[in-house]
Amino acid sequence: MEKALLVSIQIKTDKHHWRIEDTSSELEELAISAGVEVVENIICICEKATANFLIGKGKVEEIGIVASEEAVDTIIFSHDLSGTQQRNLEDALGRKTIDRTQLILDIFSRRAKSPEGKMQVELALLQYLLPRLVGKGVMLSRLGGGVGTRGPGETKLEVDRRQVRKRIDKLKEDLKTFRLHRLTTHKKRKSNNLPLVALVGYTSAGKSTLLNRLTDAVQATSGKLFTTLDPLSKSLQLSNGQNIILSDTVGFLHDLPHHLIEAFKATLEEVSDADLLIHVLDVSDQRIHQHNQAVQSVLEELGLKDKPVLVALNKIDLVPDRSWLQVYKNEFTDAVILSAKTGENLEALIKRIQVYFSGLMLDLKIIIPHSRMELVDFFYRQAKVDKIDYLQKGVSISLRISRELFNKINKDKDIEVIS
Ligand SMILES: Nc1nc2c(ncn2[C@@H]2O[C@H](COP(=O)(O)OP(=O)(O)OP(=O)(O)O)[C@@H](O)[C@H]2O)c(=O)[nH]1
Ligand SMILES: [Mg+2]
Known part of the structure; x- marks a missing residue:
């Protein structure tokens, strides 16, 4: 198994950063989802970013020592690295060095199943790599394979910028065709007049589990992040006979790399088309507020801030002290508390959906x-x-x-x- 050393970074001059412990635990979850063994998680708080290495030279040396002692294959930074910073770090550390965006792209490229999902990931990957390619004929996988080196189509490629640009154009064209097809399907649904309810939320909040529970759909769920990359819609009949379409979506993440948001806008079209959003939040996770914030920002970025939202506070079975739930219930007004796993209080959610639409x-x-x-x-x-x-x-x-x-x-x- 590939051994990785994680470097969680907080730069004091950066605005809106997470608490360093949260950055660090999230990076670890992402790394595990990418299938690497995390051997050490170094925390690094810097006054300001440097152009050459992002962090100070002394810190780079310190990381180098730990990396040698632990014989790690890969070093993963929680902060985005410029092409120069990445190259300098790799030279100084003598090991493959990747950033959070590359890590996320890696997970996405493993998870994407449908041809469209794969194309979207490839497009995001190439757009990320393009400004990082130096000169002509640069090997994408400079330092061996493994996480973050997955080239387009999972092959090692020797590419030049011209080729990459050509491929990007081709992918954009092909994705347009898919999009047209999707729009036709949407129109069909619209003409059927069924209300569309989209499940949104941070990755691993339990959206797919909830969809499974509510319908008899079999959508993969797992403890790993980003299990769902291709949206799935199922119809569901409420107890008053009203039919609705329930749609699963890709999990959100804070600071979602911009290329990825762009690439997944199509997937998220289900969300923009929805009559009602169900925002699934994991109450058992201490980072619930950060998750909520991240979801709000992504919705804002997609121009969907004003959609009607019903909050589902999920995983209550994991909360030992239930009195806490009241705090969250006060905070997230009108939220439904439930457990998608045990099915507890699911009827309350169904009733709320029903009430929402019966007003219409x-x-x-x-x-x-x-x-x-x-x-x-x-x-x-x-x-x-x-x-x-x-x-x-x-x-x-x-x-x-x-x-x-x-x-x-x-x-x-x-x-x-x-x-
Ligand atoms: N204990 C408990 N676990 C849950 C509950 N809901 C979901 N899970 C677990 O949480 C993990 C993530 O669930 P998913 O349904 O895959 O989450 P998701 O929001 O679809 O995640 P992405 O597709 O990655 O965005 C899985 O291991 C589920 O079994 C719950 O109510 N209680
Ligand atoms: Mg899912």
């Missing part, structure tokens, strides 16, 4: 002429039909219907609205 529903009685009998079937599929009477002048239907659908059928001259 109308109870109506209509009459349709016998010549338009196909509408009966349509209403059975699209609304909740309470009562049907066959009258001489037509079929009388009492039903519960979304406002949106009502506005649409209201234009149909054959339909007579009684009440």
